[in-house]
Amino acid sequence: MTEKQNLIWKKLVYLLTGVFCFVSFSVQAQKSEVQGVILDNREPVPFANVYLEGTTLGTSSDEEGIYVLKNIPEGKYKLKVTVLGYNDFSKSISIGANEKLNIPIKLTATSEQLEEMVVTGTLKAVSRSESPVPVEVYSPTFLKKNPTASIFEALQNVNGVRPQINCNVCNTGDIHINGLEGPYTLVLIDGMPIVSGLGTVYGLSGIPNSLIEQIEIVKGPASSLYGSEAVGGLINIITKNSLEAPDFAADAFLTGWGEYNLDLGGKINIGKKTDLLLGVNYFNYDEIIDNNGDNFTDLTLQDRISVFQKWSFQRKENRIFSLAGRFFYEDRWGGELQWTPEFRGGDEIYGESIYTRRWEVLGKYQLPVKEKLLLSFSYNDHAQNSVYGNVPYLADQRIGFTQLTWDKKVGKHDVLVGSALRYNYYDDNTTATVSADEVVIPSLFVQDEISLAKKHSLLVGVRYDYDTRHGNIFTPRTAYRWKMTDNDILRLNAGTGFRVVNLFTEDHAALTGARDVIVTEALEPERSFNVNLNYLKKIYGDNGTFATIDASVFYTNFSNAILPDYDTNPNQIIYDNLNGTSISQGISANIDAVFPSGFKFSLGATLQDVRQTENGVSRRQILTESYTGTWNFGYNFRNLKLSVDYTGNLYGPMRLPTLGENDPRSDFSPVWSIQNIQFTYKGLDNFEFYGGIKNLLDWTPNRGNPFIIARADDPFDKNVTFDSNGDVVATADNPNALTFDPSYVYGPNQGIRGFFGLRYRIN
Known part of the structure; x- marks a missing residue:
């Protein structure tokens, strides 16, 4: 390895060692807490508000639906959960000193709550099952399972979609859908076909994951809505x-x-x-x-x-x-x-x-x-x-x-x-x-x-x-x-x-x-x-x-x-x-x-x-x-x-x-x-x-x-x-x-x- 690579690996080892030490310390230092996962019978509910009624103790669930309420004094409380699109959840709990409770929560959707909305197939926002x-x-969340520097690389774990490197030297490439060459794939951003031909691989780079709501993929021709290039399929960011x-x-x-x-x-x-x-x-x-x-x-x-x-x-x-x-x-x-x-x-x-x-x-x-x-x-x-x-x-x-x-x-x-x-x-x-x-x-x-x-x-x-x-x-x-x-x-x-x-x-x-x-x-x-x-x-x-x-x-x-x-x-x-x-x-x-x-x-x-x-x-x-x-x-x-x-x-x-x-x-x-x-x-x-x-x-x-x-x-x-x-x-x-x-x-x-x-x- 070069000296620079050795330095990188040393920094990586120090960082990982620090993280694991922190994990060990934090596990030992924790006091009473309530934790669990929030589900809606289908999948985790992210960013739900979780709090103990009448106190200042509160948190929100993460992208996996997991919540943790820490440093809770001994006593009886009412656990409340609220999130847009779901009926409120309430449960009375009692917690002792240095006790850890695991309370999974199931929410029920309100009549206004729909499943994931899609627009790519019809140019209209409809629920996925109604499309x-x-x-x-x-x-x-899918992109975070294997973090990459671009969406181009991240699509390697989508079934039927393969990033193809076309040159051993310059490493440029394109996206194959169902075995069809990259030029048959149209890439959209917010439904607009601004990426084609010369810019296909570049259209899949440079958008921070934190600003991406979802990626929709249609396999098969979509030229009747999107025109040329949408022959094999399309990717809408x-x-x-x-x-x-x-x-x-x-x-x-x-x-x-x-x-x-x-x-x-x-x-x-x-x-x-x-x-x-x-x-x-x-x-x-x-x-x-x-x-x-x-x-x-x-x-x-x-x-x-x-x-x-x-x-x-x-x-x-x-x-x-x-x-x-x-x-x-x-x-x-x-x-x-x-x-x-x-x-x-x-x-x-x-x-x-x-x-x-x-x-x-x-x-x-x-x-x-x-x-x-x-x-x-x-x-x-x-x-x-x-x-x-x-x-x-x-x-x-x-x-x-x-x-x-x-x-x-x-x-x-x-x-x-x-x-x-x-x-x-x-x-x-x-x-x-x-x-x-x-x-x-x-x-x-x-x-x-x-x-x-x-x-x-x-x-x-x-x-x-x-x-x-x-x-x-x-x-x-x-x-x-x-x-x-x-x-x-x-x-x-x-x-x-x-x-x-x-x-x-x-x-x-x-x-x-x-x-x-x-x-x-x-x-x-x-x-x-x-x-x-x-x-x-x-x-x-x-x-x-x-x-x-x-x-x-x-x-x-x-x-x-x-x-x-x-x-x-x-x-x-x-x-x-x-x-x-x-x-x-x-x-x-x-x-x-x-x-x-x-x-x-x-x-x-x-x-x-x-x-x-x-x-x-x-x-x-x-x-x-x-x-x-x-x-x-x-x-x-x-x-x-x-x-x-x-x-x-x-x-x-x-x-x-x-x-x-x-x-x-x-x-x-x-x-x-x-x-x-x-x-x-x-x-x-x-x-x-x-x-x-x-x-x-x-x-x-x-x-x-x-x-x-x-x-x-x-x-x-x-x-x-x-x-x-x-x-x-x-x-x-x-x-x-x-x-x-x-x-x-x-x-x-x-x-x-x-x-x-x-x-x-x-x-």
């Missing part, structure tokens, strides 16, 4: 409103590799009718580590900052008006260990250096009329200055979006009518972009959710887009929901999607300089047809146990699919419209359970088949696993104020981009798994201390392979011999006839490492 479109919801946000929250952690992450968030009241949410995220990693011995950085060095703010304005009749903005800047580089900025763009020492500047603005304004008319708008500007070896890539992308929706209920019909206008601008310095691509796409859409009977509803909708490059585009969809019982829901969804492609905003492998990029034709929009059958089961136990089973069968068929061809010529990436079919199909299931004892678990599994068929030949899609598994086991030791979370994932073999028959690297990945454990101590008011180990198995993708990066010792191919046809000639120095290629990547190069962090929150 005709299956929506998966993940709270900030919903930020808190001012009533739910903490007054101040801080979260900082470091790892044994030298990664530092800081999240700050809070709210400010400006006058009586204006609230401001402010968040800052800073991440830094500047250690040069090469554990696999190829003279290339195992992890890209990064220095980034993101500033987020959201203004909310109170208006008459509770009409909506909010305005948010975010600024993001990042400097990252990876490459040969000897690389320094003066080698940027040259051909002496290989490095990939990316400067990214991005800003975004988005807002919602409900018109001051009797009808429910909502105007939404967003704009983002993304500038990227990067070099891949001696290949420069300078790009600008701007996306403007505005949308007006009218929401109206008439009898058994719940109608949503909308009009949208999207502005796309893209320009780069590559040969594939002869001139700037600038287009305005107007859209109209309508959907009607019909209440057929007490337990049956049907949603039908259609969207019309006009693209001057491709003409008229229609995307219909339908969704049927059958609420068989209060605890059993069956949903059937079918719809179409479309996507207009810009290659270089999506595939960093095309920019490494290792392969020539060949575009054989004018690329037409991709289209898809999807069917999804979903079953949701809720199980309530007599002892307070609550569980859900969520299972789906999915099928998506693509026409005009555009996928990179790494196989025809190992020195090229060939792009064209697939003259055949591309299919993604499979089954997926999640099981979640919460027990009064403090034990909870989540299990997920997906079996999938993603392949393309052209000219009678069928082939599995590259970098797509055949099965995945995810899990999270957690237990709260309430007497110790300590919780333990064990999280992990498992990925089946996936086909990898090798350089032909002579490449000694494996054509398929092995079965691999990343597992983590975390301990969280909550014994100090407003503070949480957490620490643990990531990648317990110390797994890295170089296992079983002679190397990961082909010809890492000759990244500019100066010693590679080519024949007259451009094919590589085998030589004594290059017996396998390879060229430099860092695109062989399917998992992170970081091995086992410890981490330690601290959270502070004022409500």
Whole structure:
């Protein structure tokens, strides 16, 4: 290890020793107290007010529903619990000297209390069980089970969703949903499609967890509501409103590799009718580590900052008006260990250096009329200055979006009518972009959710887009929901999607300089047809146990699919419209359970088949696993104020981009798994201390392979011999006839490492 790494580990040991000493001392020093967990028969109730009537003794439950009242004098009291949306709880108790009482509390919801609300599937706020479109919801508590520096990394424990690193050197990546490539996933912030193409991975970084209300994920095409890019699914990051946000929250952690992450968030009241949410995220990693011995950085060095703010304005009749903005800047580089900025763009020492500047603005304004008319708008500007070896890539992308929706209920019909206008601008310095691509796409859409009977509803909708490059585009969809019982829901969804492609905003492998990029034709929009059958089961136990089973069968068929061809010529990436079919199909299931004892678990599994068929030949899609598994086991030791979370994932073999028959690297990945454990101590008011180990198995993708990066010792191919046809000639120095290629990547190069962090929150 370097001296800096040794210093980091020493600090980590001192911090952990101090925490455990504090735990031991506090356990011994405690006096009479009352503790327990607050449940609503489904899950923990966070931030409930707990107090002893007639005294000044009070507290609130944490995000796990756990409460602790300390330093209680001997006597008789009335324990009271109040929280918005639930009936008040009251219980007479008697406590002796130095006595500890464990009193679990079950609350009953008021008639106004709804289960988790979702908006992504229909553009309307409805309870999750009432939505005709299956929506998966993940709270900030889920993100804390395995703390990461970005939502991009946190999604590794969501079933059917996989963060894919696309470049061994620069470590940029995208999100795969049900085995589909990252460009098929649309990322939203508060329902606004401000993240696409060039900015996908950056849209999942830099928003403090303390300001995130929930993350909603829809699997399958959503183009009928959101337009292009929403072909395979979408991820909607919903930020808190001012009533739910903490007054101040801080979260900082470091790892044994030298990664530092800081999240700050809070709210400010400006006058009586204006609230401001402010968040800052800073991440830094500047250690040069090469554990696999190829003279290339195992992890890209990064220095980034993101500033987020959201203004909310109170208006008459509770009409909506909010305005948010975010600024993001990042400097990252990876490459040969000897690389320094003066080698940027040259051909002496290989490095990939990316400067990214991005800003975004988005807002919602409900018109001051009797009808429910909502105007939404967003704009983002993304500038990227990067070099891949001696290949420069300078790009600008701007996306403007505005949308007006009218929401109206008439009898058994719940109608949503909308009009949208999207502005796309893209320009780069590559040969594939002869001139700037600038287009305005107007859209109209309508959907009607019909209440057929007490337990049956049907949603039908259609969207019309006009693209001057491709003409008229229609995307219909339908969704049927059958609420068989209060605890059993069956949903059937079918719809179409479309996507207009810009290659270089999506595939960093095309920019490494290792392969020539060949575009054989004018690329037409991709289209898809999807069917999804979903079953949701809720199980309530007599002892307070609550569980859900969520299972789906999915099928998506693509026409005009555009996928990179790494196989025809190992020195090229060939792009064209697939003259055949591309299919993604499979089954997926999640099981979640919460027990009064403090034990909870989540299990997920997906079996999938993603392949393309052209000219009678069928082939599995590259970098797509055949099965995945995810899990999270957690237990709260309430007497110790300590919780333990064990999280992990498992990925089946996936086909990898090798350089032909002579490449000694494996054509398929092995079965691999990343597992983590975390301990969280909550014994100090407003503070949480957490620490643990990531990648317990110390797994890295170089296992079983002679190397990961082909010809890492000759990244500019100066010693590679080519024949007259451009094919590589085998030589004594290059017996396998390879060229430099860092695109062989399917998992992170970081091995086992410890981490330690601290959270502070004022409500």
